[in-house]
Amino acid sequence: MTFAEPASTPALDAERRFHDTCRAGLAAMIEGADEQVVIGENASASGADAEVLGYQLRSQAKGLRELPQGPLFFGRLDFGQGGEHAGQSYHVGRLRITEHPAAPPLVVDWRAPVSRAFYQAGANDPQGVDVRRRFGWAPGSVGDSADLTSMEDERLGAGEGGQGASGSRILTGEIERPRVGPMRDIAATIQPEQDDLVRAGLATSLCVQGAPGTGKTAVGLHRAAYLLYTFPQRIQRGGLLILGPNRTFLSYISAVLPALGETGVRQSTVGELVAHGEVRAEDDEAAAVVKHDARMARVLRRALYGRVSADAVVDSVEVPDGTYRWRVPLGELRRIVADVRREEPPYDVGRERVRSRAVRLIQDRAERRGVTATHVWLQKVGRARVMSAYVDAVWPRVRPEEVLYQLLSDESELTRAAEGVLDEGEQRALLWGRPSRSYKSAKWSAADLVLLDEVAGLLEHPEGYGHIVVDEAQDLSPMQARAVARRATFGSLTVLGDLAQGTTPWAARRWGELLGHLGKPEADVVPLTTGFRVPAAVVSLANQVLARIDVDVPAARSLRGDGELRIEEVADVVAGAVGAVRRALAQEGSVGVIAAERDVPRVREALAGAGVEVAGPDELGARVTVLAAGVAKGLEYDHVVAVEPAAVVEAEARGMERLYVVLTRAV
Structure with a gap:
């Protein structure tokens, strides 16, 4: 060389x-x-x-x-x-x-x-x-x-x-260049195993199980750029979507695709993707866990299709046509509903299918009597008042909000839809204590919006994408995954994540089940275990934490022999954090100060009192950033000060996983 x-x-x-x-x-x-x-x-x-x-x-x-x-x-x-x-x-x-x-x-x-x-x-x-x-x-x-x-x-x-x-x-x-500001592209540094993933074909769905510092996010973004370059017309027809866990993360990665010459790609959170309204309520954990469970898909389907009833019509339909009346017998009307119901089309498609088949019966009778069934004539028959009344009776027009409102506010409706699917305790967790007067004034939680999207998907298939990149996918709930799957029915996925970093109550423990909910059970799961940015000293400590997490993922290894790890026991963790930040500022690079959410205000106050200029996680390019452990996922800093790791662990049920995330932000 x-x-x-x-x-x-x-x-x-x-x-x-x-x-x-x-x-x-x-x-x-x-x-x-x-x-x-x-x-x-x-x-x-x-x-x-x-x-x-x-x-x-x-x-x-x-x-x-x-x-x-x-x-x-x-x-x-x-x-x-x-x-x-x-x-x-x-x-x-x-x-x-x-x-x-x-x-x-x-x-x-x-x-x-x-x-x-x-x-x-x-x-x-x-x-x-x-x-x-x-x-x-x-x-x-x-x-x-x-x-x-x-x-x-x-x-x-x-x-x-x-x-x-x-x-x-x-x-x-x-x-190893210091990391300040937004995430950079890695076009100059792509490694062979990363390149294999980046250049996978458009029809291929991939799941990348990436240990910290292995570049899984960069791989996903560069694969998006590669697909836009290699399959421009097919991607433009369906579009390309980048899904991230939160807006802070999306801001951090937002400069990568433009640096590679690709602009106009939609970047969104799952919450924004399913935004059928404004989040104005917050669920307790028991309700949220049930709402995010895959069984809710069955409950919602029952609640929606429970409105369909062939028995709702009690007499034949007679459609006036001048001085003549075309009659469809009651038995035929009920048979139409039963046949369409068995075909399981989207709800709104089924509704119009019922109408068109009833009209077809009248058309057959009319043509046998010599009537020319023009387009205008067929429209007149289909929109006749008695025909619309029949369709509304057997297959009512509904909105997603109506279905979910009735389910969560009416105990008898919830019991009917959830019987044999959810137990009594789960049903009680779902039921609103003081429901609003109607669905129009209902206050929806973030989980409710996911359920509304499920119902909307039952009514009519949403517009899909040619390819979707899903980052931090291990934190998706089954119901969120189904929302993604509906938009990738005819497209492919790049699924990025690390099971060891799953911190939501519903985080995946195994990839197979989640890939099934995402609609791509055949996707190859490819592990990336070689870290290029997190130093070996940090990876060694993180692997000790990994051993205490119930996930089946290989331990990470690092190519970096440099880096320094210090564990300090101090009488005052806030004062200790100020001292650690001062030492870090004597070196080159960014400093991330990560603490349990309850400790963030006093850490910020102490640093400001010590004359250290601090920023929040959304202020990219700052020298010192103070952030809660809950928003650290996916971010990187040259130096990390982890304030009282025990408090991070104690703050939530998946505290050990959260600590694993915090420790591996250091590059």
């Missing part, structure tokens, strides 16, 4: 000049995209076609203009004399850059097939690569060529170099 030192080699100077060329090429691409918008707006095409074309061109131009500033390439591949790319050299970056659409690219996109060798090639399998070059850029560079400070060559064709993070000084430095 060869290391080229800064500012002293002709090769490094040549790469800087080439970067200037790439910068000019990108500027030309942006200018050309703006010109295409003008041309497209003046194009003579049908209204719909012109609108689609204009939207595509404007989106492309907007995406190029909004690209974050940064280095335009991070690697180079020089191929040997054999194979498809014999004698070719390619610079690899986050975006394809070309001087002209028909010209060879100056930089190839990291997602392009040729770029895979950058991540997968090694001395034992060079994949046709003679030399792999990595570039070292100054931290925080906005892409000035002078910020290209070093480069490193691995002569794979000569049997030198390795595969993965081992042996590369630039790669190791980039992985």
Whole structure:
């Protein structure tokens, strides 16, 4: 392996000049995209076609203009004399850059097939690569060529170099760079096992069981970017969705996809996804646990379809048609309802199916008498008052709020729907003590919104996505998972999580059952156990906690031999935390001060009183962040001060899992 030192080699100077060329090429691409918008707006095409074309061109131009500033390439591949790319050299970056659409690219996109060798090639399998070059850029560079400070060559064709993070000084430095501000992309540092997951096909659903620091979140986001690049039309038809546990986490990861050239991807929490109203109530734990249980799906189906009754009609239907009346006998009307009920269509589809079949019977009779059944005639028959009254009687029109309100406020209705499914204690936990006057004034809890989404899904299938990335999936309840599954019926999932970090009362203990609720029981579960950011000293302590958690996951290991762990017993934990923060501030990087929720106010107050400027978890880029253990999941800090771990454990039923989360935030 060869290391080229800064500012002293002709090769490094040549790469800087080439970067200037790439910068000019990108500027030309942006200018050309703006010109295409003008041309497209003046194009003579049908209204719909012109609108689609204009939207595509404007989106492309907007995406190029909004690209974050940064280095335009991070690697180079020089191929040997054999194979498809014999004698070719390619610079690899986050975006394809070309001087002209028909010209060879100056930089190839990291997602392009040729770029895979950058991540997968090694001395034992060079994949046709003679030399792999990595570039070292100054931290925080906005892409000035002078910020290209070093480069490193691995002569794979000569049997030198390795595969993965081992042996590369630039790669190791980039992985271990201090973490301040939002999450960064890992396009320059993707490891072979991560690359395999990133490039899995669109039809493949994956579950990544990732130990702390293994990059599972980054893998999921880069897979999203890869799918958008590789299957643009199929993804655009269905859309792509990123689901995270809370808004703090989504803010933290929000810069990754734009840095990779992908904007406009929806990022949401599950609560926002199922928001059929405003959360204005809070359940006690007993009620919440029952509401999130998978058995509620059966209860809700019973409550909804209990409104359907063939016996609700007691006489034949006679539809007037001028001086004639078309009659459908009572037996036929009841048979229609029974047949449709057995077919189990969505509720609203079933309602219209009942109507259309009754109309069809009348149409058959009319045509036998020589009547021409035009579209207008059929509509008239279908919307006749007696026909609508029949449909409303046997298959009433309902709203999700009506169904859930009646279930939670009417003891007899709850008993009927839950009999044999929920025991008496569970039913009592669900029943409202003082219900509102109607569903319109009901105050819904967060769990109620999930139940409303279940009922809405029974009425009509929701709009789906081509692919959904679900992060921190281990904390999903079965009912939340069903909400995700309804939106991925014809799409695929990337499920990311760590069973050892499950902290909700309904957190999964095994992946198989949760994947079933997500509608993808066939998804492969792939473990990532090698940590690249959490130091070995921290991982060792976390593994001791892991041994006390009832989950079947492999222990993590770390490639980092550096890092420091200190356990201090102090008389005053708040004063001790202030001292620990002062020591951490003497070093480079961000500081996360994590405590049980009840202790956060006095820790913040003590730090402020000591002259330390502190921020909350939503204020990205702060040097010192004070946060409750409950919102720490998914976040990373260069230094972590865990204030009174025992208080974190005692604060909730899954306290040991919460402590595991807290300990592994340190990178």
